[in-house]
Amino acid sequence: MNAHRSYMDLCLERHRDGLAHVGSQNADALWFTSSLVRTAAFATLQERPVDQYAPPTQWLEIASGAVPVFLATWDWIKADPKSEAMGVMKETVVLTDKEAFFKESNRRGFVHLLQRMESTRDLTEPWDGDIQEAYETNLSYLGSVKLAIDAGRPCSEIGLRLIGFASMVPKRFISLVGEQ
Structure with missing residues (x-):
């Protein structure tokens, strides 16, 4: 978990840098990074102590924080016929309804x-x-x-x-x- 936290901090720092300059060159990468960060945050729920309840606010905040990234990259992704993110979204229609x-x-x-x-x-x-x-x-x-x-x-x-x-x-x- 210590390694996870260190690498996650580096990832988020670089991700924030990329978000300052969203464009056709990085929209897919930003979309996938947000998806992976959201998934990683979900996976860390299994490491939470169960002897004393604490709300999973970190996971909730990280996952909900992906939404503005998805919205910020959407115009670039939908306009790019080679977008890998768009391909994934079409295959995971389960989350769009x-x-x-x-x-x-x-x-x-x-x-x-x-x-x-x-x-x-x-x-x-x-x-x-x-x-x-x-x-x-x-x-x-x-x-x-x-x-x-x-x-x-x-x-x-x-x-x-x-x-x-x-x-x-x-x-x-x-x-x-x-x-x-």
Whole structure:
């Protein structure tokens, strides 16, 4: 893990340098680097201590941080017929159908998690429409993952859905996780 941290720091430093000058020459490399960083951050979750819970905020922030990179490189990638990133995106269409991820029906089986009780926690915990929406969106996404598992979808697809989780859910949900 020490080596991972050292090389990840170097990678992110160089990646930031590249992001300062996005263009046709580096768009694919920046897109792939963000994808790999997001995947590496997901893989490090297995190294988290399980004896005392701490929210996985670093993973969530790194993965959600890939979204602006994907958006910044999109115009260059889509215009390049030789783009390797575009080829990968076409093959992984599973992550582009946002409507399928966020359907209300995906939350079946999880709706009880949205119910507010008369408990001390529920009475003192902040709750408003934005928070409700963040939790609903999150549960819809997780429900889509469960539905894919139940349908026997390939492990590679399930893995992509899990890796993409933090890139797909609202930033508000990620900040709520950080607040615990």
